[in-house]
Amino acid sequence: MTFWTICPKLSVVLNHNQLKVVTIMELNYFKDKLFDLLNETNELDIAGLNVEDRTNRLTVTMADGSKFKILCQTATL
Numbered sequence: 001m002t003f004w005t006i007c008p009k010l011s012v013v014l015n016h017n018q019l020k021v022v023t024i025m026e027l028n029y030f031k032d033k034l035f036d037l038l039n040e041t042n043e044l045d046i047a048g049l050n051v052e053d054r055t056n057r058l059t060v061t062m063a064d065g066s067k068f069k070i071l072c073q074t075a076t077l
Contacts, residue, residue, distance in 0.1 A: 027056065031072050034058065 031051070038049055038060060048061040058070040 027072060027074050031056065031058065034070070034072065 031053075035049060035051060035058065038044070038046060038058075045063040046060060047063045050059040050061070051057075052059070056072045058072065060068045060070065062068075
């Protein structure tokens with residue numbers, strides 16, 4: 001498989017002589033969507049969300065007082 005990055009949001013993958021254009025999601029966009037998803041859910045009893053943009057962390061505080069940290073990073077192919 002051959003992988004080329006054309007610009008930060010667009011890449012081209014050549015696999016078995018088939019050309020495929022792939023859109024790459026940016027980290028900040030992903031963090032925003034993750035925040036929205038957690039903020040709008042009724043499935044979890046979330047009492048609070050705290051975003052630490054500089055460290056790419058999201059702290060989730062549950063109604064029972066427990067806390068969870070989510071670290072967002074881009075993964076390399």
